[in-house]
Amino acid sequence: MFRKILIANRGEIAVRVIRACRELRIPTVAVYSEADEGALHARMADEAFGIGPAPSVESYLAVEKILDVAQRAGADAIHPGYGFLAENAGFAEAVEDAGITFIGPSPAAIALMGSKVESRRAVSKYDVPMVPGTLDPIGSVADALETAAGIGYPLMLKASAGGGGKGLRFVASADQMESALRTTRAEAKAAFGDDAVYIERFVERPRHIEIQVLADRHGNAIHLGERECTIQRRHQKVIEECPSPIMNPELREKLGQAAMRVVEAASYYNAGTVEFLVDQDLNFYFLEMNTRLQVEHAVTEAVTGIDLVRQQIEVAAGNELKIRQQDVTMRGAAIECRIYAEDPDNNFFPSPGRISMLRTPSGPGIRDDSGVYAGWTVPLEYDPLLSKLIAWAPTRADAIARMSRALDEYQIGGIKDNIAFFRQLLDHPAFIAADFDTGFIDRWLGERSKGVTNGMGERDRDMALLIATVFHSRQNSPEANHPAAPTANAWKLAGRNEQLLRKP
Amino acid sequence: MFRKILIANRGEIAVRVIRACRELRIPTVAVYSEADEGALHARMADEAFGIGPAPSVESYLAVEKILDVAQRAGADAIHPGYGFLAENAGFAEAVEDAGITFIGPSPAAIALMGSKVESRRAVSKYDVPMVPGTLDPIGSVADALETAAGIGYPLMLKASAGGGGKGLRFVASADQMESALRTTRAEAKAAFGDDAVYIERFVERPRHIEIQVLADRHGNAIHLGERECTIQRRHQKVIEECPSPIMNPELREKLGQAAMRVVEAASYYNAGTVEFLVDQDLNFYFLEMNTRLQVEHAVTEAVTGIDLVRQQIEVAAGNELKIRQQDVTMRGAAIECRIYAEDPDNNFFPSPGRISMLRTPSGPGIRDDSGVYAGWTVPLEYDPLLSKLIAWAPTRADAIARMSRALDEYQIGGIKDNIAFFRQLLDHPAFIAADFDTGFIDRWLGERSKGVTNGMGERDRDMALLIATVFHSRQNSPEANHPAAPTANAWKLAGRNEQLLRKP
Amino acid sequence: MKYTALVGTEKIEIDLHSAALPTVRARVGDREYELELREIEPGLFWFCVDGRSIEATVLPNGEGYTVRLGTKYVRLELLDRRSQLRRLGAGDTDKLAEIRASMPGKVVKLLVVEGDEVKAGQGLLVIEAMKMQNEMRTPRAGTVQKVAVPEGMTVKAGDLLAVVN
């Protein structure tokens, strides 16, 4: 097993990895940027090293700095988390070249699956169905328009190096192509350093379902069932479930087998996720493979009981997988809500700033994988994900009820969050009936009430106004907050007056 | 289902019940004493009513007041939690007489099992093995000495109405009898309002193992496996596990069957626990039945996936048990640590007071069932249980590692707690090997280091002293805590001086 | 102390008799209230009324507050005499569109220069925060009168970005 593991990441995923290492009794090394001085992941690690200014390119993406810390600290393995360098084949290669184990797949597998084009080419030989589209990156606007005409609108523009909902655009008709291409290229360049973009046919009302896989370096591979990731906003997942409400054992078996063929096509090892689109008739199409841990890995952990981060570390250390396919059993249902610092009532704009108050939920079936704490200032520079809240229960309906209960307990002060948005979403009949597709949230947001109140009665509103007024008046007269202060001042004043009187 | 449920309890168990009700979407009514103004359970309930002064007899044990609140609020069911009125047959009867459902067994079953004597008499007819001892309460000291001579020392004195480790005394020899009898009677009187005491033979190095049962009012009953509760201090459980490390399927089946016969003997319904002593040869003896939810119920929930409080409510509402015996599957291992406000280095004296800081653990497999919050003042009057921390993992070894990790994350400021004690206990080779009996802790406490430090190196000690000094000096010069203050004062002073100068 | 609360377009007069916790008293509109209010921590209050146990959180929100009672919320602006006067003095800006940052972030791209003619809905500049890019658009057609920020500048929520007339 490893002597020491460096986590080349920040926030809740760095905390998640540190927890797994602690349970394996492996010392951890955190890195942090200047914006992350005092961040939870740095506090929790056994060792912590500053690696430079806030912008990611100068810290969390600075390969040389991270390798330097690893060597100075004597770390013999690096866990990349997700995002940042997690799917950067060059980084994985540099790590291995430095004689350090990269906790993830081979650089070759990352490179292959990181290219939408190459990955589809490789997978197409293994009898895995795919959505019609271009395999090669498109060139000019004119080229794009010509190719699009062949496939037909509506269609999707996708960054070749993309993932996690970044670098994706829906194009309804030809007149949107120019603007869509520009923004997609710009986002792709900014997010992934590569502006290659390809075109794909748009599947009507699809579900987004992904299969978790685990493989060791000895040729053993298993799948751990699916995750339902259909609920997305602007192509970014907001809520995930395990199992998928539309799943049946036959479809799961078929998807699992397809995922195993993708693993074979990429000579894949470590944890990975094979994403599929599933249409209304339960036809499925290979989308891409994520060659890293997913944000939503915890719903699979809740249902299968398997600690994926621990498995990643064990497989990376060269151990054989101890779990065989027949050992994987799914029990109950789990849901994850991604708690973001953002304002759902203002177009989900991010809301960085100081967390003045934090009350996290717990109790039966609840797990809060957080990266923040009360008093922490959420930096402007990074992803606004504060925490992943996971609810497990014997049935999907119970898990929804439990998640609602937990959301009611969750209180974050000082910044805006999307907790109330989730609370409303979980009450939506279409969500409860699991009758949704990837466009559900964007359609629903149009109808959702965003008024000055969500149906508070007059008496309650009066009391709310009263309490706001009390809060306001106390904020603006600090003495009210320190009952002792006025007395002390009066005392001093009296003393001073006395002195003045006595002087002459 | 019920319209509204009143919870006749406080602290973490009231919070636990409120959570179950929320998930069932049943409104809740909390009651609170004057010492519990602002307590977490009162804040979390939909309704909350003050019921009088801090002493339990004037509030949480005041049957009339509680029934009055239930009727005023329109509650049609009462959950008693554990402790207080949970095993008071008179209360259960008064509740039912008021036309309200008692969420628990019948008054007759409570009364029967509440009497150690009557319960053993009833159970003895159902082929359940028992430890030799008196069935009837003992009288004078002289009577006790005579009876004891017949059974032989060492032996146990037990309050007939006792439970939860209260009203229990080990008597090594005849000369301890008088003092032991006096204290046991006094504690029994204070805790249960009944000073009847009986004698039982002391079983050498026993394990304490209990079986969770669930029964409906239609004659269906199941058992949900065992809990290992051997780790006790002064006969009070401190750490519990599911499954028991010594369990095998045959013994589990035998214990389960015996528990089912106890259920039959008491015509029992709702949740209950049948406690057994298990000796070194795996012989088992019926100890008692707890006719309520146990503090340690959550380890069973973690392993079976069944929400026991929810089942209690459903069964009380008259529903048939939906779970059959063959549906009960045990997965992995769970451990519970009872986080108390007490000082393990000072004979475990309780440590009430204000919680100045609270950092609770979370992450995979961790559940924190707490009844407190940062800023809350833990009252002097009640049990010092702050929270129950539960760790689940695929194996016992993993659950121990996970619990250790969670304990490291847990930080409570302002009062003393037993977290460091648990941390040390989990590292003990005998605990890791599961080679212990009910006397383990009391023996270990003798050897445990209680020095001024637990092996901190010199450099770290120096830094610790430095930090204490910084803290001390800042505490004693309040300006240091408010960097803005001195500047502001200097400003005002300057202004004042100027005015003085300008006046003439 | 007297305040005016603005809830959407509705104005409610509040006369705060006492803000000394725990007993707070006020007239809201024409109704008198007295609450036993406990401050659990700054911005988090708990009180009981008619048996109901209610937690209230007060969150500063731009120039006003959002108050949550359980799962219900109300947004308000609170005007004391001074801010009322200021508000009354503000000129008519109907003929101008002031484009303000609705989030903190960094200006990563300017899409127009002063003097450009723009259509309603046209993008003026791009702001990035926490890896999200957002095109700030003009709500009306007209001429870009002012671009108030250079590329690379970090802005706070509410900062003026551009003016279109």
Add this chain to the structure above:
Amino acid sequence: MKYTALVGTEKIEIDLHSAALPTVRARVGDREYELELREIEPGLFWFCVDGRSIEATVLPNGEGYTVRLGTKYVRLELLDRRSQLRRLGAGDTDKLAEIRASMPGKVVKLLVVEGDEVKAGQGLLVIEAMKMQNEMRTPRAGTVQKVAVPEGMTVKAGDLLAVVN
């Protein structure tokens, strides 16, 4: 500012050069330290030294403090000049046993009266807190010189309960 830390029977001199966060400096014994100390919240500090990431909690403990660094702790008393003088001025109490409350609680029963002869280990009174009863015992044989509390009284940790000489 100079202090003396008492760790068990060991005395360590501390010269605190600067307590202004984040940079604190002090000589401890004959070693100089400089730490970049962040106060996460009152009593909870974080710092890095030689790469190690360390959380330290400071918990007031009777007349001293318990400091935890990770899972290790140290208990100390901190004497400034005033408390050192007080301590030096205290008389020799070896011939007396002062029985003090080691926990907050309520005196529920007195087992002796003043003038009683007691054996070492004999119970003097019973204190109850949080449902726990504890017999407070005398560490030495002698005569009960004083019973300082009546039945029913609530006491704090450290309060004098009785004196045996």
